[in-house]
Amino acid sequence: MDSAPCGICHGDMRRGGRGGGDAVFTAECSHQFHFHCISGTVARGRIACPLCHARWRELPSFRRGNDAAPPGASASASASAARPFFRPVEPRVFDDDEPLVRAPRRLGERRHGGGATSVASDGGGGSAVALATHCENSAVARDACREDFAVLVHARAPTGGGGAAAAEAQRAPLDLVTVLDVSGSMVGNKLALLKQAMGFVIDNLGPGDRLCVISFSSGASRLMRLSRMTDAGKAHAKRAVGSLSARGGTNIGAALRKAAKVLDDRLYRNAVESVILLSDGQDTYTVPPRGGYDRDANYDALVPPSLVRADAGGGGGRAPPVHTFGFGKDHDAAAMHTIAEVTGGTFSFIENEAAIQDGFAQCIGGLLSVAVQELRLDVACVDTGVRVTAVKSGRYKSHIEDDGRAAKVDVGELYADEERSFLLFVVVPRAPAWDDVTHLIEVSCSYRDMETGRTTSVAGDEEAVVLRPSRAESGVAERSVEVDRELVRVEAIDDIALARAAAERGEYAEAAEILRSRQRAVARSAAARAGDAMCAALSGELREMRARVADRRQYELSGRAYVLAGLSSHAQQRATSRQMSGEVAPRRHAHGGGGGSSELPTGITVSYVTPAMLDMLDRSRRSRELTRPPPPQQQQQRDRERRRS
Template identity: 45%
Template sequence: MGSKWKKVKMALGSNFCIYVPTASPPQSAAMLLSSAAEQRAAGGSSATARRPWSPVLRLSRSLSRSSSSKKCTICLASMKQGDGEAIFTSECAHSFHFKCIASNVKHGNRICPTCRAKWKEIPIQASTSFDPAMTLIRRPPPRQNSNRHIFPANEPSVFNDDEALDPQTPNNNINDGNALDESSLKRVLMRTYTEVPAVPRLSTVDDFAVLIHLKAPGSTSARAPADLVTVLDISGSMAGTKLALLKRAMGFVIQNLGPADRLSVIVFSSTARRLFPLRKMSDTGKQHALQAVNSLVANGGTNVAEGLIKAKKVVNDRREKNPVASMILLSDGQDTYRVSGGWDSGSGGGQNRSNQGLLVPQGIDVPVHAFGFGTDHDASLMHSISEESGGTFSFIETESVIQDAFAQCIGGLLSVVVKGLRVIVESASPSIGIQSLKTGSYTSHLTTDRKSGRIEVGDLYADEERDFLVSVNIPKEMELTSCNETLLLKVHCSYTDPMTNETVSLVTESVTVERPKNVGNKNVVSVEVDRQRNRLQSAEAMVQARTAAEEGDLTRAVSILENFRKILSKTIAARSGDRLCIALDAELKEMQERMASRRVYEHSGRAYVLSGLSSHTWQRATARGDSTDSFSTVQAYQTPSMTEMLTRSQANMFQPARSSR
């Protein structure tokens, strides 16, 4: 008897009840469980006692009340309390008779009949020798308001309660005057390379490549403080190991922020809440942040847009601003609250970005670095969010590397040395026109007369590099001219030093090409130019392969990647053993393997391709696949600050997790 009652109490604690047959009078779930247990203990022979133990989702009181006037959209019959029909409510909040929807999804259909939303959790109906017993593939619903103790009862209408910056030392990470001098002396390095050093005097070239190479100054003893807003998924699918690893990763982030950095944490499931306003990460601030993060409990659906809207409000409403600001977004599931779907088929070019109907909040003016966690997240949505905002998209395939992925990201965010970098390119002659600016995801603009253009580069981390290809036409020179070279372009750039808030302008770089009568054997293609052309063409091949894969033609997708790999192997840079080209080939091969079947592509291929695209078009390190250093392509964009933070993270993994008191 005792063991039977134990089972009954366990069932009640899990919010389960026995299916109510239509022939029986209305009874509560608890009464049926009690009756079943007593009859089993007494050796009874009722049908309820003999029925196999098959739990179903408990009907809530609110659902029963609301169901009294509803109709099942499948059979059109009414759904009333106590009529013996179990009711299933989906993630998108639509209700159906359990037997109707179980039959509807029997063959793997995961689409809501009412709103066409895609479900992660579906009901199934299993036949037995007696009445069909129904069950739901779903975790028991968590206790209501399980996060109430860490959420404020009421949020303010305006998030202008950010902790004030120190007015005496706005950049608290600046140690002394020498640090300011050091910052002002180090400037962005700019170099230019022509496709070949010389063009015959009487020849014309319609598409001549010029490479603009930029490198940010290195790390100093000081850095600009940052405002960081993290937007974290705590839906039901994050329960267990995922949430534990997320807490540990956030603990690492918190511990590595400086006393002048400010942090705010937004969490979202079915709704979104701000755990605390932007707060300086002093010892007290860190303690509060750790306590809030460690108290989180996973439950509910996945409302990414609501989380971003809340984070946007934190950034836009703040009274004071640190020199650097960014968001980190992490989600492991499909957004169950999207109004409309769609696939962003753009290549990531800054001129033509569009969210294609994806629910991306507008007006986010800081980069959102998105992390797709696991193999069930919406990679297209996450990639679109990062592209629209100027951030990167990373794919965390294996749970255990989430901390490393965060570490690499904040290693960059906490080392910003250049703000608002802009490059201006001008034609140096009326006969020379700028044909194109190949900038990847960076926004660029070319005047209608093709005489000038600009590239909006934005922020650079310490030691970070950027490369842009400019295509120009070269006219022939008159035979009688005494000039042995042609002036093609003038390039100059300006930016803001975040440490001093001063505008820095670099000396204009003039780009010339030699014009001999005859070109000798030394006129070889520049490896630097060829390397960047290979990078851009690799990204184009990835876009084309992804388009084919999304259209269902995986064979063509694999063929596109294979054909480009053959072209890549014959380039000047690849034949010279260039490391980037070797790494690009390895990455393209990995993408081919992740397009081996529709299941593999849906499982990891799409996210892997998108994270690679994000990395190559922004020229910034992202995590992709099952680790942050799967290929040297990742390392090619890593900065020393990122590498140092990764080293800290990996050393931290061998230490006990820090808990709040």
């Protein structure tokens, strides 16, 4: 039978035809095909024998011999991954997801009905979203009128404290779809590192979480249904990941359509849902390249409608975010950034391929600590004449009423301890001679609490007010450090966007000068002179960007990806990974809007990292140390002891 030609490409089975020495697949009907040929056929939706039309129940996927095991992988793990992984033929409808686990009610907890609403005070004790406001100056002269007075509105999600066991028991379960590029460029060490990173993700999911693995190259395949990560589920997931082999092109559009179908067709839904997309190449199917970067490319076409965030032009419902990872220097950063933007996800740049596990760890550290969903901030003006004129909300949708007397910001989902800061610019009118204070705004919020499942409303403890002294006394006004810090950040984001636009036009010297000028402005700011950690981290970030936009080669290799990952992070005030090649030592970086700092693993180069993310990053670091090969002398000693025994 081996001498018969392949039923698809008609090439010699012994030579491999188009597959070039490809493995042979023997179907249930006994017909044989090159593995490469039959994989392409199945990716196009055919689930029957091309020769006799017999319907197949199972399709094999084998680990290829040239996919090196990750450094330090155990022999048993390698052997397990090398075994064939048999996956069922994909059904037409993905309604085969595993049912959810219903967590038992905690002692003393009342059972809440759907739609219930509770009211919480903003005590800052960790059980509710904490709200605060800061005025640009503590005082404005009584006879002065300010048209652009800045007020900072700050929100912080409830803490995820109480220990790891308590946090695991209280957190909301996750539906996660991982979409993994296995095109030909992923062959070898890249694929081995991806498998190792996925093993870490699987190990850190709980029995209430569900995982689906999708692989894609020229087509896309669902390797396993959306399954709970019990011991059996984890073992099955690891076999699915171990079966991955690299070959073919890069069809990101097909991969995201498959992920959307998994989420759309499921019968059950966990409270938190997300997609992780990793790719090291450029889509050559949905958005064909025209040579180099194409600013007119319609990258939105890669995203199915059901994954588009409502405020980005999609439907009225809440769409799951797609967190994208550009792997190496050859991926399409513009495409990955667009996908993240239109779905409400983040874009991370993994230049240092060995650090992909840390990138995944940071991401799932956040996803496994979601504390708040559907958060909306509401702002109401208090005194007559006070009006909101502008809101600096980044990628978050904001709205100002026609009369300027109210505004709102739709924030959405927050991880435990995560913070958001928004600048509002308001009109401060002249005050009557008898008024010593002007009440500007009051802030409240509503959200769905993930611990109780209830819709909760929180009112800020205090209104934002300014004193109104006479002109002779107006010199007593104090400047807000919090507002200054946010002004520095917002102005830096604007200049980063301008530098990116200049670089895309080919004006690299102009882009570098924009970033140099902004870096100097950050250093001169009052917050930086006071030793603010966020300003120090931002200055370092601008310096790195400046080096990466200096010329065309550097910008094409890494500058575009680094800048876009920074814009993604700052626009959402959420941590992304920028794992740079050549970094060998940890750094200290700002955490959140509070100006503190945390010791971060190598390559974590941005602010907004939460404690849960840090914890998962530490787990990743420790797991990699455990699998790292011992030094040669130590290994030789172990070999001698093994021989003696």
